[in-house]
Amino acid sequence: MRLTALLVIVLVLAGCGGDDGTDAVGTTTAAAVPCSDQLFRAQDEELYVAQTTAQNALAGSASAELLAQLHQGARLLRAYVDAHPPCADELRTAAETELRAADSLDAGADALAANPGSPIGRAQVTAALADLRTVGIRIRPEAVPGG
Numbered sequence: 001m002r003l004t005a006l007l008v009i010v011l012v013l014a015g016c017g018g019d020d021g022t023d024a025v026g027t028t029t030a031a032a033v034p035c036s037d038q039l040f041r042a043q044d045e046e047l048y049v050a051q052t053t054a055q056n057a058l059a060g061s062a063s064a065e066l067l068a069q070l071h072q073g074a075r076l077l078r079a080y081v082d083a084h085p086p087c088a089d090e091l092r093t094a095a096e097t098e099l100r101a102a103d104s105l106d107a108g109a110d111a112l113a114a115n116p117g118s119p120i121g122r123a124q125v126t127a128a129l130a131d132l133r134t135v136g137i138r139i140r141p142e143a144v145p146g147g
Contacts (some may be wrong), residue, residue, distance in 0.1 A: 033085055040086035040095065041139045046076050047132055054105065054129040058122060062112045070109035070125070074102035094138040097131050104128035 050073035057066050081095045105128045111121030 033083060035085045035087035037086050037088050037091055039084040040081075040091055043080050043084070043139070046080050047136050047139075049073055050077055050101070050105065051129060051132045051136075054125050054132065057108070057112065057125050058129070061116055062109075062121075064113075067109045067113050070105045074105040074109075077102040077105075090138065094135050097138075098135045101128040101131035101135065104131065 053066065053069045053073045057070055062070075077098055081098055086092055086095055104124045108121045108124030108128060111118040111124060115121065
């Protein structure tokens, strides 16, 4: 009995059980990840790849490989936000915008897979690209002329 009580105390102190924490946008997660504005801002490569893939999908016909890349870009964005949630409110808003962009990339890829010329699919990818550009400006204001 004493060993069981000690084990429960150790697990609670180690963060196992009880309140699980929240992710970058306030959703309950399996384990709390400490927020870091610096790490959240350090996602240049992920944003670049997602934006480039979206631009490529809009530039011509979306091949099966390109559609798979759109889905992969969305997964990478979600994983990055989940692994590096921001602390500051303005960056939490950017994280929400980024997750919305990931959803739009997935929806656009699905619509383009069903109908390669789908205006809805193109609009969703266009919306994702605009959101990703907005995120880039929010996380790196110094990169914007006059910012």
